[in-house]
Amino acid sequence: MTEDGVVSLPRTSRASTPGHAVVIGASVAGLCAAAAASSAGWRVTLLERDALPDGPVARRGVPQSGQSHILLMRGRLALEELFPGVGAELSAAGAPHFQMGRMPLLGADGWAPIGDYGLDLLCASRPLIEHTIRHRVQAMPRVAMTTRARVNGLTQTPDGAWQVSYDHADATEELRAELVIDASGRSSRLPTWLAELGVPEAKTVTVDAQVGYATRRYTSTRAPGPGVLMMISPTRPRGCMVGPIEDGQWLVTTVGVGADRPGRDEDAFDQHLASMPPTSALEAVREMTPVGEVAVHRQTANVRHRYEDVRRWPQGLLAVGDSLCAVNPVYGHGITVAACQGLRLRTALRAGRSTSTTQRQIAQVTNLPWTMATSQDRMYATSSEPARLQEALIGAWGDQVGRLAMRGSLPAAEVMQRVGHLVSPPTAMFSPRMVAGVARAQLRRRRGTTRGIAARVV
Numbered sequence: 001m002t003e004d005g006v007v008s009l010p011r012t013s014r015a016s017t018p019g020h021a022v023v024i025g026a027s028v029a030g031l032c033a034a035a036a037a038s039s040a041g042w043r044v045t046l047l048e049r050d051a052l053p054d055g056p057v058a059r060r061g062v063p064q065s066g067q068s069h070i071l072l073m074r075g076r077l078a079l080e081e082l083f084p085g086v087g088a089e090l091s092a093a094g095a096p097h098f099q100m101g102r103m104p105l106l107g108a109d110g111w112a113p114i115g116d117y118g119l120d121l122l123c124a125s126r127p128l129i130e131h132t133i134r135h136r137v138q139a140m141p142r143v144a145m146t147t148r149a150r151v152n153g154l155t156q157t158p159d160g161a162w163q164v165s166y167d168h169a170d171a172t173e174e175l176r177a178e179l180v181i182d183a184s185g186r187s188s189r190l191p192t193w194l195a196e197l198g199v200p201e202a203k204t205v206t207v208d209a210q211v212g213y214a215t216r217r218y219t220s221t222r223a224p225g226p227g228v229l230m231m232i233s234p235t236r237p238r239g240c241m242v243g244p245i246e247d248g249q250w251l252v253t254t255v256g257v258g259a260d261r262p263g264r265d266e267d268a269f270d271q272h273l274a275s276m277p278p279t280s281a282l283e284a285v286r287e288m289t290p291v292g293e294v295a296v297h298r299q300t301a302n303v304r305h306r307y308e309d310v311r312r313w314p315q316g317l318l319a320v321g322d323s324l325c326a327v328n329p330v331y332g333h334g335i336t337v338a339a340c341q342g343l344r345l346r347t348a349l350r351a352g353r354s355t356s357t358t359q360r361q362i363a364q365v366t367n368l369p370w371t372m373a374t375s376q377d378r379m380y381a382t383s384s385e386p387a388r389l390q391e392a393l394i395g396a397w398g399d400q401v402g403r404l405a406m407r408g409s410l411p412a413a414e415v416m417q418r419v420g421h422l423v424s425p426p427t428a429m430f431s432p433r434m435v436a437g438v439a440r441a442q443l444r445r446r447r448g449t450t451r452g453i454a455a456r457v458v
Contacts, residue, residue: 018042019178022164024151028335029321030183031137032342035082040349043142047149047166056131064329066295067215068241068253069126073119074422075336082342083136094246095124096224100417103226108233110406117410118417125245154193181318188323202310208301209377211330212261214269215253215295218288228281234379242281252285258382264294300328302374308363313356325366328377333369336422340365394426400438401429
């Protein structure tokens with residue numbers, strides 16, 4: 001410790017050889033991190049504060065566990081790399097799938113074309129996804145999981161090792177580790193622990209559009225189908241999603257912004273749903289049987305901790321998942337980001353890269369989802385931050401390509417799907433084919449406007 005009371009943290013140029021790693025939180029991000037560390041040769045202890053269920057059941061530690069989730073194609077591919085065969089296992093558990101082009105999709109500019117095109121969508125509840133990969137992690141060599149363990153302290157010894165203090169079974173215990181990975185989510189205490197260690201404070205950016213949603217589970221004799229997805233937008237701040245999951249059940253979600261966010265009242269939920277444009281999927285909901293109460297989620301602010309920019313970042317400490325960057329869950333990026341970060345972590349640990357380098361590479365995974373979510377959320381009147389110029393330009397061009405898709409262009413619809421599923425970068429919207437398509441649409445529109453003016457003059 002220095003004279004001014006700041007802890008002098010040991011630093012090394014490269015990461016430790018495989019030793020003991022402690023992962024805080026058995027979230028999807030924590031499970032992916034544990035799998036990555038184990039496959040890189042580390043002995044892993046996973047500490048989870050919840051008492052975990054034996055089956056695919058929603059739990060308290062995951063506030064949005066009962067909400068609708070979309071497993072984006074990029075996330076599905078990443079999970080398959082970490083857990084080979086997981087897609088087939090989810091399908092065997094009853095998760096239906098269908099082509100995205102078959103799902104009625106209402107965007108800001110109208111309905112997308114319906115057809116046999118686009119990405120294959122696997123529909124599973126969040127509890128089933130988490131249960132499936134948790135079962136995989138628990139079966140991995142070198143992995144031990146302790147539940148009902150609440151981490152309350154994190155210190156580093158002069159030799160660079162970490163002491164993790166946690167409460168378990170009415171006692172306080174400690175673990176020594178060469179690597180600590182914080183995957184405890186939005187409620188992470190890492191900023192407090194870093195301050196106690198004397199680490200410079202990380203810049204934190206928050207963008208909150210005050211989006212909220214409510215979900216109810218239904219049973220139905222109806223065969224699994226594509227359901228419907230109505231996206232919210234600044235001009236239409238109400239949306240909904242109706243989609244099938246495992247066990248012949250359906251999840252129905254309504255979304256609102258600001259004062260229009262849905263609550264737990266069942267009648268209000270039904271009224272919120274009834275205010276949507278009529279579709280066959282919404283008509284079918286009236287024939288379904290609700291199961292349980294309405295579940296509400298309003299913790300949707302985009303929050304990013306810029307740990308990758310902190311000077312003197314301590315060796316052997318990493319943040320992943322929502323502990324690092326939490327984006328508005330309405331866009332469905334969370335599981336995908338967690339899985340992709342797991343792949344980056346596995347590569348870095350196998351290569352023996354330094355912690356600071358690894359943290360930067362993990363943070364890079366969040367760049368695109370963060371930009372996509374915040375550029376959209378900054379457009380709402382409920383957001384206190386206006387859209388930045390670059391985000392506004394990308395958003396404006398995305399609107400043009402989106403309009404092209406809504407007018408029946410299947411190539412534009414596929415590009416928007418691939419970008420939305422993080423399979424392709426936003427630059428795919430600027431391909432010569434998309435630029436030419438938008439230009440032709442603009443030209444036809446101007447010609448139509450000119451003819452209309454001429455007709456009125458005559």
